[in-house]
Amino acid sequence: MRAEVKQMAKKREEEPPKGSPAWMATFSDLMNLLLCFFVLLFSMSSVDAQKFELIASSFSQSFSIFTAGATAIGDGMLVSMGVSQLNELDEFTSSMGKTADGQSDEMEDLEKMTEALDAEKLKQSEELAEKIEEAVEEQELGREVDMEVTSQYVQLSLKGALLFDSGSSELKAEALPVLDKLGLILERYADSVIEIEGHTDNVPINSARFANNNELSSARALSVFDYFIDTTTLNPAMIKHSGRGEYVPIADNSNPEGRAKNRRVEIKIYHTLSAY
Helix, strand or coil, X not given: CHHXXXXXXXHHHHCCCCCCCHHHHHHHHHXXXXXXXXXXXXXXXXCCHHHHHHHHHHHHXXXXXXXXXXXXXXXXXXXXXXXXXXXXXXXXHHHHHHHHHHHHHHHHHHHHHHHHHHHHHHXXXXXXXXXXXXXXXXXXXXXXXXXXXXXXXXXXXXXXXXXECCCCCCECHHHHHHHXXXXXXHHCCCCXXXXXXXXXXXXXXXXXXXXXXXXXXXXXXXXXXXXXXXXXXXXXXXXXXXXXXXXXXXXXXXXHHHHHHHXXXXXXXXXXXXXX
């Protein structure tokens, strides 16, 4: 009996363990990790040829590094073909100088065009301002309206105290005749983009209707917008309105006079060359 038990134990010892050896499992995990690692490297090293061409073109135009389409992945001089084209170093160097000169000429032309465009914009604004100033004088609004000219637009400013009571967005009765006359002027430029902006001082407001100055300035701009839409033939699609709150002051908010100037409504009339 003992001999049989010993024989069975010896037989079990001689039988190989079931399943894969431990080293094989470890080796398989290692191979999988290496495969993932190389796939990751490959994905990171892939180059978008189109994007690279755009970058190379940008460098060529800005710094004259490449010439005539020569890029690191295309056909060109020196850079693209490497050592095999070192004999063309002289041509490459001279062409760099030519490219730089050409780029300089292009920049000068661009600056001249920009200056000419800015001059034309300012000219249009000044011509528009002359016509509007004449209309303001005809309507006897010189005391109620301040005018400012930029290269983009002509701006008409109305004092907030003229239009609204403190903390209110409801138009005052005495402001309506002024807005009526101003509406007649704006109708002459109905094809232009018109922007109405509301502004406040920096004194905080927290009323039942308005939580802050942003809401108040927006409501005031909207009130002027609604009045023009109701009383004129202006196209609503050509009029923008917005509230700028306290963030664009034109005077010092530390004194009453400055705060009074900052409480205002601005009406901007853009000309045809403006970027709205």
